[in-house]
Amino acid sequence: MQTAAKMRLADALVKILEKEETEFIFGYPGEQILPFYQALRKSSIKHVLMRHEQGAAHAADGYARASSQPGICVASAGPGALNMVMGVATAFKDSVPLLVITGDVSSQFKGENVFQDVDINSVFEPITLQSHLINNPEEGISIIQKAITALKNGKTGPIHLNFPKDILQEEVDTSLLDEWLELTYETDENLLKNNEPGESLLKNNETDEKILNQVRELVETSQKPLILSGAGVLWSHASEDLQIFAEKHQIPVVTTYPARGVISEDHPLSLGLIGLRGTEAANFAGENADIILVLGSRLSERTLMGLGKGPIIQVNLDEAVLTGDVNIKGDVKEFLEKIKETTPENTDEWLNELQKYDKNQHVATDFEETPIKPQRAIMEILQGMNDSILVNDAGSHTTWVNLLMKVREPSSLIFSGGFGPMGYGIPAAVGVSLARPSKHVVVVVGDGGFQMSVQELATIAEMELPITICLLNNQSLGIIKQWQELYYDGSFQVELDNPDFVKLANAYHIKALMIDSPGDIFAAMQEAVKLNKPVLIEIRVDENEDIPLPR
Incomplete structure (x- = not known):
């Protein structure tokens, strides 16, 4: 009798990721994840060596x-996994789909307080859709397949899989793996909890048709309709569908950040951003619309500031965020397809009214x-970046970019909105650049945030990524300083005693220059x-210039 061929779980995981046409994995190796790295060595998947695990999570996010x-x-056990927490929490807050893989101490030592043993899953559970400790190789294969399916089809956010080192090295029957690789992944309700890919109120049953008919009636009798788009439109690949629907029925559109x-x-038809820092036209529309189609948005407190009683x-897809008058747990693209022929009353008068507002x-x-005013610096950056993608960090510059930038393409302004960690911009730009290699990437970062992830200059330089880092140096934590002085x-x-940023960038083999005159x-x-290589531009800006307070 012929013995079945065997394969280590680590190798099987990489085979599954290859089948999913994974191009990049962002990580930092450590002892407990080394079997996975050994498998990656023979893979077509490109591993991007970040210089900190937080940077790996932010890069995957970007x-x-x-x-x-x-x-x-990917990260190792203990310190490696915990270093990723900030980046994973950032993705969770903004519903960004991440597959987070960590190694752990061998299963027989879990809970024994051995070197680098910590309850990683308890830390990740509140900041992920799911966090699983893998107990055997068969479970590992099953769960990673279901996780990938959920990330592509369910509500978006991070899913964490924690693999003890010994489990990664255990073997599975390759015939079983071949069967798994050919499967159309099915949903396990107990495993996927509230993240079932197919769970939607758009399945054409009688109850769902009643809800859709209610929606159609509300839209058809509307004289002042409004579409409010959230990032869920991007995740469902429905940007074009939304624009076609809005143009066909002449419905104005506002967006979340x-x-x-x-x-x-x-x-x-675009009125711009709604809510805090929203445009006059967007907030007037939100306050006066007689029906608001909220597509793929959780309606944060900042967005709600622009809405009235319509x-x-x-x-x-996330039932937990549904707080509207009519709630539909479903995919935005699918929803737009089902109501695409639903026409409101003539909206000419409504659109003419909105023209009066800025x-x-x-x-x-x-x-x-x-010294250069920061708003002048941002204006020149935006004018000089052509059609580059802009990545924001966190700080006062974020507000200036928000106020001054016209965003003309989906996913051309990348930032962390819900969590806002300093240090996001530079590592996120690595991921953005690799995702969109035909585009130049511009990072705007303050001197505080820059020094929280400066080590990722090494990654940018090593890969010769076409990233321009615009470092606004006001020698302080500007936005915090403003709040302190106000309240x-x-x-x-x-106050920050900063290094010579040009010399620092040069030490990483990155071209750099300092600018202290407006117009340059x-x-x-x-x-x-034009150079299309890594460049750092330090811009000395007025340390006493405050951002305008929200209206």
């Missing part, structure tokens, strides 16, 4: 946002003095974009 496909990040560009902000039809944010930028009796512990940034940006 890759996912830029490609609208799940990102994958993560969805900016889902329809070009130059489009006649009835809300909310569509989202769709632009008016910020003065014509300052000629030095806490003056600034404290926010635009030319430097054009040259950097």
Whole structure:
């Protein structure tokens, strides 16, 4: 009798990821994940060696946002896994699909307080859709397949799989693996909990048709309809569907911050961002619409600031965020297909009314003095970046970009909105650049955030990625300083004694220059974009210039 061929679980996992046409994995090796790295050595998958595990998670996050496909990040046990927490929490808050793989101490030592033993799953459970400790190789194969399916078809967010080192090295029957690789992955309700790919209120049964008919009636009798787009439109690959629907029925569109560009902000039907920092036109529309189609948005407190009392039809795959008057747990693309022939009453009067309100944010930028005003710096960066993708970090520059940038394409403004960690921008730009290799990437970062992930300059330099880093140096934690001076009796512990950033970038073999005169940034940006290699531009800006307070 012939003995069945065997394969280590680590090798089987890589085979599954290859079948899914995985191109990049962002990670940092360590002892307990080494069997997986040994398997990667022989794989067509490209491993991107980040310089910190948090950077690996942020890079996978940036890759996912830029490609609208799940990102994958890998770390080892204990410190390695815990270093990823910030990046995973960032993705969770913004519903970014990540497959997070960690190694762990061997199963016989779990809970024995051995070297690097910690309850990793308890840490990841609150910041992931699912966190699984793998107990045997067969379970590992089954769960990773279901996780991939869920990430592609269910509500989006991180899924964490924790593999003890000994389990990674155990063998499985390759004939079973071959069967698994040929399967159309089916849903296990107990495993996938509330993330079932097929669970949707759009299955054409009698109850669902009643809900859809209610939606159609509300839209058809509407005189002031409004579409509010969230990032779920991007994840469902429904940007084009949304624009076609809006144009066909002449319905204006507003967006949440993560969805900016889902329809070009130059489009006649686009009113721009709604809510906190929203445009006058968007917030007027939100307050006065008689029906609001909320597509793929969780309606955060900042978005709700722009809404009035009009009835809300909310569509989202995450049932937990459904708070509208009519709630549909379903895919946005599928929903738009089902109501595409639903026409509201003539909206000409409504659109004419909206024309009276401003769709632009008016910020003065014509300052000629030095030190450079940050809004002048941002204006020159935006003018010089051509059609590059812009990645934001966290800080006062984020507000200036928000106020000054016109977003014309989906996923062309990448940032962390819900969590807002400093240090996001540079590692996220690595993932964005690899996801969109035909595009130049521009990062805008402050001197505080820059120093939280500066080590990732090594990754950028090693891979010669076409990334321009615009470092706004105000020698302080500017936004925190502003809040302290407004509300806490003056600034404290926010002044930064910075290094020579040009020399620092040069030490990483990155071309760098410092600018301290207005008017020079635009030319430097054009040259950097044309060079299409890593460049750092340090811009000395006025440390006393505050962002405008929200209206």
